[in-house]
Amino acid sequence: MAEDGGDIGINTRLAHSGNNPHDYFGFVNPPVVHASTVLYPNAAAMAARSQKYTYGTRGTPTTDALAAAIDALEGSAGTIMVPSGLAAVTVPLLAFLSSGDHLLIVDSIYHPTRNFADTMLKRLGVDVEYYDPHAGAGIASLIKPNTRVVFTESPASNTFEVQDIPAIAKAAHAAGVIVMMDNTWATPLYFRPLDHGVDISIHAATKYPAGHSDVLLGTVSANEACWKQLWETFNTMGCCAGPDDVYQVLRGLRTMGVRLDHHQRSALAIAGWLEGQPGVARVLHPALPSHPDHGLWKRDFCGSSGIFSIVLAGGCQKQQHAFLDALTIFGLGYSWGGYESLAVPVVLGDRTVAKGPYDGPLIRLQIGLEDVGDLKADLARGLAAAAAA
Numbered sequence: 514m515a516e517d518g519g520d521i522g523i524n525t526r527l528a529h530s531g532n533n534p535h536d537y538f539g540f541v542n543p544p545v546v547h548a549s550t551v552l553y554p555n556a557a558a559m560a561a562r563s564q565k566y567t568y569g570t571r572g573t574p575t576t577d578a579l580a581a582a583i584d585a586l587e588g589s590a591g592t593i594m595v596p597s598g599l600a601a602v603t604v605p606l607l608a609f610l611s612s613g614d615h616l617l618i619v620d621s622i623y624h625p626t627r628n629f630a631d632t633m634l635k636r637l638g639v640d641v642e643y644y645d646p647h648a649g650a651g652i653a654s655l656i657k658p659n660t661r662v663v664f665t666e667s668p669a670s671n672t673f674e675v676q677d678i679p680a681i682a683k684a685a686h687a688a689g690v691i692v693m694m695d696n697t698w699a700t701p702l703y704f705r706p707l708d709h710g711v712d713i714s715i716h717a718a719t720k721y722p723a724g725h726s727d728v729l730l731g732t733v734s735a736n737e738a739c740w741k742q743l744w745e746t747f748n749t750m751g752c753c754a755g756p757d758d759v760y761q762v763l764r765g766l767r768t769m770g771v772r773l774d775h776h777q778r779s780a781l782a783i784a785g786w787l788e789g790q791p792g793v794a795r796v797l798h799p800a801l802p803s804h805p806d807h808g809l810w811k812r813d814f815c816g817s818s819g820i821f822s823i824v825l826a827g828g829c830q831k832q833q834h835a836f837l838d839a840l841t842i843f844g845l846g847y848s849w850g851g852y853e854s855l856a857v858p859v860v861l862g863d864r865t866v867a868k869g870p871y872d873g874p875l876i877r878l879q880i881g882l883e884d885v886g887d888l889k890a891d892l893a894r895g896l897a898a899a900a901a902a
């Protein structure tokens with residue numbers, strides 16, 4: 514394993530973080546340990562639990578390898594792996610919230626996070642409030658004596674507003690409130706939440722870390738202050754991830770830098786081109802200078818990934834569906850971060866604050882690893898179909 518010092522390049526870190534090949538006969542990849550039972554040498558060791566591995570749910574050499582690799586990327590004290598990105602949202606919320614607590618969630622949140630808050634958290638007695646993605650330091654005015662967590666996601670799901678995370682973290686910490694961030698869009702390559710004051714960084718590793726649309730996994734990384742409580746909740750809930758999925762994500766990490774670089778370049782080329790196309794009112798991509806939050810993105814992020822939205826110039830669901838149905842390379846599917854391009858209709862019916870108005874219907878695009886010319890031709894087919902609808 515390479516030293517995880519701060520002075521090595523990101524692709525070197527991705528290639529060598531995690532396991533030490535010489536711990537396992539020099540094989541460069543760690544073993545995929547399928548485990549429930551772990552044997553102890555004697556009763557005294559069993560009573561004291563005095564060995565590194567004690568039970569399959571509590572960690573194996575495979576999960577340790579991925580956790581170490583993610584900690585190196587995030588700068589975190591510890592990382593848990595859970596069976597999906599959604600579980601990576603729900604487990605830390607359950608770890609830190611109790612009945613009677615107040616939770617602030619950004620209104621432009623990933624819809625299933627909202628659903629979890631509106632159903633289970635409310636049932637458990639948590640007071641859930643949604644705030645404007647542009648709240649920034651103004652979050653201070655929403656913090657109550659019982660506020661326990663501010664949940665952020667930046668850029669926003671589907672509409673890609675950028676949050677002022679350092680300002681939010683400063684205001685939250687001044688009131689003793691924990692800040693969580695769903696950082697799936699940027700990955701720790703393009704934004705390191707803990708460096709910007711976030712306490713708990715959440716990833717759907719299903720997306721770019723796995724990279725091939727065949728694995729579900731979530732990671733949650735905590736700073737020193739929050740790690741113990743996160744780890745204890747993880748063990749209390751028993752929601753560990755399967756070893757094959759953990760291994761696949763470690764495998765995906767090795768190439769994530771080069772894949773993301775390609776996603777980034779293709780997405781920017783296509784987003785810029787779309788801005789000049791008739792039938793497109795706006796392109797919602799924070800790395801475009803035309804985006805209202807571009808300055809914030811430029812200040813805090815060091816790259817952009819492959820997912821953004823477009824706003825059609827007028828029309829309604831008929832034009833939106835005509836666009837989608839005309840596509841032949843872009844698939845219609847919800848998960849993202851894989852090698853293939855995808856498009857989905859955006860529905861903002863759940864929003865209370867960040868709901869527009871927009872000039873026309875929204876379509877979210879995930880730009881995959883295909884050739885840009887082919888993707889542009891496909892999108893031109895979509896725009897022609899929307900214009901004709």
Ligand SMILES: Cc1ncc(COP(=O)(O)O)c(C=O)c1O
Pocket residue numbers: 597598599600623666670695697698716717718719729730731847848849
């Ligand atoms: C921002 C964000 N967070 C979390 C998730 C959940 O990930 P998973 O599909 O692994 O549950 C998604 C999935 O689309 C997402 O877009």
